[in-house]
Amino acid sequence: MSIDGRAFAAGQAFLLSAKGYWTRTLYPAVRAEHESGANLGQSVLYQYYCWLERHLQRFKYSGRYGLQPYHAQDRARLEKSLEAAPAEMKEGFEYPEYYTRVDIHQHPGGVWSDPIAGFVYERGARSTTPLAGKRHRDLHERLTAAALERCPSARRVLDMGCGFGKSTRPFYEALPEAQIDAIDLSAPCLRLAARDARQAGARGVRFRQMDCSRTDYPEESFDLVTSTMLLHELPPAIVEKTLAEAHRLLRPGARMVHLDFLPGPEPFDQLIHFGHARRNNEPFMEPLARMDLPALLERLGFRKTAIHPFEEADGTLDAGYRYWRFPWALISAERW
C-alpha cells in the first residue's frame, strides 16, 4: 500500500511527538523513580520507557509510515538523482564484517546496502534528538566551531565517517579555501553527500570511500582530523587502529577532534546509555565507553588529551537539565 506525503508526515510527526514525551516526561520520571530508591528492574514505568525507545525507532524506520517504505516507493527518482554524484568509490570494496553484521539504528539493511540508504538515513537523522535544532545551532556547527577554535589555521581537514555529509558541510562552509576530505564506508551515503556538496557549490571537498582505520593518504597529510558519531560504531580494535591512523595522518603539533558518546560513571547514566545501545542496535557503544581512551592516546603518541562533556544545545549541561540526552563528549588530542 502506498504512503502519501501527508500521511507520511503525520505518521512521523506522531512518532516524534511520542519521542518528545518520552524525552521530556518519561525519562525524568524514570530518573525520579531511581533517585527515590526504587529498583528499576521492577519498575513498570521503566518497562514502558524501554519499550518505547526500541519501538518508536522501529516504527520510524519500518512501520506503516516508515522512512524505508516511504523512500522505497520513490526509489527510481532517488537513485537517478545520485547518478552524477562525484563521490570516489573504491573498486572491489568490501565492507568489514562488523559493519554488516547489525543494522545500526534499526535501519533495515543498515546505512550501506540499499542505494537509497543515504536518503533514509538523512531523513531519519533530522529527528534523532527531538529537542535539538529548534532554538539552537545544529550540533554539527557546534562541533565545527569547537574544532576550528582548537585549529584556527586548518587548511587540510579529514572528516572520518562522514556519512551523508552532515558533519562535513559546516567545515566546507566555514573553510571555503581549505581542502576537505571526507571518507566513509557507505557508498550510498557518500553519493548523497557528494551530490549535496555539489549542489551547495562547494569546491574544496572530496567524498571518498575508505576505511578510516587504513586510509591511502601519506603521512602528515592533515592539519585537522575529525569525526562525528563515528567511534561508537567501531569495535575497540578498530577504534585503536583509527586513532593510530589519525596520528599518522596529522602533521606534528596538529589536533584531532572527535565528537561521540561517553557516559559518566553514575550507574544510572550507564544503565540508560548501555540500554539505549542495545535497544538501538549499537553493539560498540558500550565497548567504546569502557575503553581507557586517555591511556590509549598517550600510548599512540598524542599529548594534551582532553575529553569533555559537549553542550550539543544551549543549556544541556546545566545542573538543572532533566531531559533525556545523549552523553555527548568531545575528545581531542594533539600529535607530538
Add this chain to the structure above:
Amino acid sequence: MIPEQTFFPDPALDRAFGVVMALAQEMWVLRDRVAGMEAQLAEHGVLDVKKLNEEPAGDERAAEREAFVAHLMQDLLGQQQAKGTR
C-alpha cells in the same frame, strides 16, 4: 528472522502494546487528514465548520454507536460465539 526484544514480564504485552501504538498512529494520521479536508472544504465554502463544531441537538448516531461499543467490548466476556470445544 530474529525474535524481537522484550521488555515486559509477559511478552504478550510487548506485542499488544505495539498494536496499541500502531492504532494510535493510524488515528493521528486520520485526524490530520480529516482536519486537512475540513480546512479545504471550508476554504471552498462547502463546509460550515462552526456548525460542524456545535453540540448536536439530537443523538442521530446513537444506535450506530451502541453497536460499535458492543462490538468493541464483546471480547471481554470471553464467550464462544459459535459452539465449539473448550
